[in-house]
Amino acid sequence: MNKYKGLLVNIGLFALNALATKLMAFILMPLYTLYLTSGEFGIMDMSTVVINLVFPVFTVSIASGVLRFIIDDKQHTKFYATEGLLVIFVSCLVVLICLPFLNLSIFGGLGQYKWLFLISYAFSSLQSYLAEVARAVDQIKLISVSAIFSSLVMAGSAFITIAWLKMGLVGYFISFILGNVLAFVIFMFAGKQWRLLSIRSLFENRELRKELYRYSLPLAPNTIGWYISTAFSRFLITGILGVQSSGLYAAASRIPNMLNALQQVFSLAWQVSSFQEYKKKSVEHFYGVIWSFYLVGMSLGSSVFILLSNWLASILMQKNFYNAWTLIPILVFAFFVDSINNFQGVIFQAKMKTKSLMMTTLIGAVVCVTTTALTLSSMGIIGACFGVVLGNITILIIRGKAVTQLMAVNWHYPMMVVLMAFIVAQVVMVVFVTTIPYIVPCALCVVQIVISVLFLSPYIKSFMASGE
Template identity: 25%
Template sequence: MNQYKRLLSNTFIFAVGTFSSKILVILMLRFYTGILTQDEMGVADLIVKTTSILYPVVSLSIGQAVIRYGLERRQSKPEVFTIGLLTLLCGFLISLPFHPALSLIHYKTSFGTSGSLLDYQWLIYLYVLTSCTQNVCSQFIRALGFVRLYAVDGIFRTLMTILLNILYLKVFEWNIFGYVFSIICADALSTICLFLIAGLWKYIKPLQINFHLWRGMLAYSLPLVPDAIFVYIVGFFGQTFLASMQSTAVSGIYSVAYRVPTLIALVASIFVDAWQLSMVNDNSRPEQIRFFSNVGNTYSSIVFIIASGGIMCAKLAMMILAVPSYFIGWMFIPLLAVGAGFNCLSSFQKSVYLLEKRTVPSFLSTAFSAVVNILLNVLLIPRYGGMGAATASMVSYIGLFLYRAIDSRRFMPIHWNVRRLGGTVLLLAVQTALMLTEPPLWIVWQLLLFGFVFLLNCKELLLGVKKLLHRA
């Protein structure tokens, strides 16, 4: 199977699994917002986002090394998996004494009360452990080539999360605890199923540890720890600042609005999952550059068409997905949609670093974006609230893409269609401005601008698909 056919096949499989599971989660927003108050939604989402920052620290991002080294034919699969689990276990045990640091994350509610995440320490630690373990196992089955199992597991985990959410929130009325504990239980059940179905216990060989391989995997994964932290800072620190500077109610509205642009990130997650399995090949450098450029330009067309649709449907999305008390959050969506589009492209650029095992430059690029994000959040949130956080997120993602597009050329010069990209970004800027100012006949303007974005990108999209299908 050549690289194009492999990419198409894997993308289709991941699309079925990832899209169906993510859509189910997004459709559950109305259920969540109908049961949880804005303050409860803000605190629950703060716990989830904090855990997302903690688990690369605890696991040392070893899951990324598991799939990168597991894909190499010369590497022993049991050695890779055993090292992944041992690294995770050591990291978790070392992290246990540092739980008082959770008291540093404060929040205040719309009623004037305040608290910290130290109140939820055991819940957070359990969440970290189950998430890390599930991640290592799921990355390893991808390295083994069980892509269908990986896709089905995504659907299974989502369905279990939804069913347990209904049980814990509607029946038991556990609120914040129920929202988080349902994710923990779903991750644990997923891990158990992966062990049973894929027979992962056969790959655990604690008495046959390859310390040379362990050093290599750690050298690859350790720079990804701060890289992952900064990724979450860029994506979610605005919500943390809102919870401390404004209130958990504002933070809750912002977190719900943030879910809509995740449809754009959904395209990225589907594609990147498949892309990771296809980018490691034995092609010559010119062939790799051509492959990356063809796929990258087609991918950018898809991303920006969806981003334009997200801007146009901001109000409709909030009306459908959330109860009326959250509707004001639609104003954040246009800026977040543009930022999500650039985040998708920066994720594609990051694959150059991962292919070349250059994780330090990847970290430096994300650190640059995180610093920009933090500075803008501090400057903008006190004055503009949620709009300030959305602006900070958008600008930092644009900066991240530009940084990587320039820096990664020393490893692999991807040939972007600059004229098309520039024209598309200009149209998205006009579309965002008109959406936020709502001039007369704004709906007509949105439809026209979406049509222009589609027409500008459809030629690139059709050419790219034709190349992929022809070479597949």
């Protein structure tokens, strides 16, 4: 199977995973917004934010390192898999010690559910780590199977505990834990990953530990920086505007996250292909072809979601949550810029330049947090949206220059700017200049499609002529 077909097959398998997890989350969204108050929804979202925030820090992003090194060094798979799992267990102990901090006001009342949060973190981190191991050892199908069954269990138990038993947030935590427990069992036993664990290997291959952590450690602050630029604003919103406003912002973020789910499908498959191909002679052509299709796909997807944002909000955002729909187009534009950053970030990882990756992300995070802090009081929730946008653009400018020195790929920056201009124009028309007929931004989208097709035509011909 050649590199293009391999990438497409992995994208398809990861798409099943996203369909089972991300799509299920959106299906459950009307349930959450119907039975939970905006404050409870804010706490629920805060638990997700905190888990995603502390996971890379307390685990020093060991999962990413394990994926990268197992692909390159199959001979020492047991060492990498065991070392990573040991770090996950240590991170659970660190979370246990830090539980009292959840009582702080910036966490919006999450401290009331601290023990449920601890269990949620433990099984969420275990299943996330084992999924990375599955990617590394080519158990891609198992990831989809795990996602489907764990999502079904999570959804079923959520309806029972929240809608039927009226357990509120406790019901949410129970359903979240049950889904992750099942995923853990599937990976460990159905996938027989327990066979990859060996305490003996930790002592026999100690010399490998230094390089593993040298690669992984910079990814921890890098992930934190990325997460700050996309989600840390919720802490500021909670502290300045209250947990109800945080809940509205979280609800508005769920719709752009549908696009993010599609991007993550590609990213999961792209990481594997990128790590496998980066040493080969034809790597620049391979990266260039994939980048061209990716850029067009992300831009058109963003435009469509902007045009449909009001309609999607009317379906997925019940009661007073609907009033936050005007945030969606701005967050979609922020997603588009971030999707470019993510693609280029994989190249930094393939080239083992994780320190440079970390620096670009942290600079963008500082811009995001500063902008949000300065504008939140005067502009309200929309200030947080602008903070995310400016942070992502900062990363794009800095990283875009650096990545050209790492790999001789034609990044088509003029075309990128054109597509970005189309998206910005649509955001302005949909959100800020509502007197313009809706047909105008729709017409812009049609023009964008035509330009994109013309841009891709030589790549399609080249792709077909290569026989790949």
